[in-house]
Amino acid sequence: MATLTIRNLDEKVKRKLQVRAAINGRSMEAEAREVLLGLVEDAPATVAQEEDLGTAIHKRFAALGGVELEIPPRQFSTRPVPTFD
Secondary structure: OOOOOOOOOOOOHHHHHHHHHHHHHOHHHHHHHHHHHHHHOOHOOOOOOOOOOOHHHHHHHHHOOOOOOOOOOOOOOOOOOOOOO
């Protein structure tokens, strides 16, 4: 089991968690576990699905349209091929 420390928690939030824990007949720690578990389980599946950076960038800018670049014709060099003798 992991341990989690939450620093700088607003006093109002702590008090609400204490009240909620008392209403549910649990310790504050158990109540915090239940709240976190509920939030993680209810998270949309798309959040858990990871995608690579290129795909994420493409999705973000796809609505703006693409840019068609003109590819110049290939030019062959007249320079002699080096030999490594």
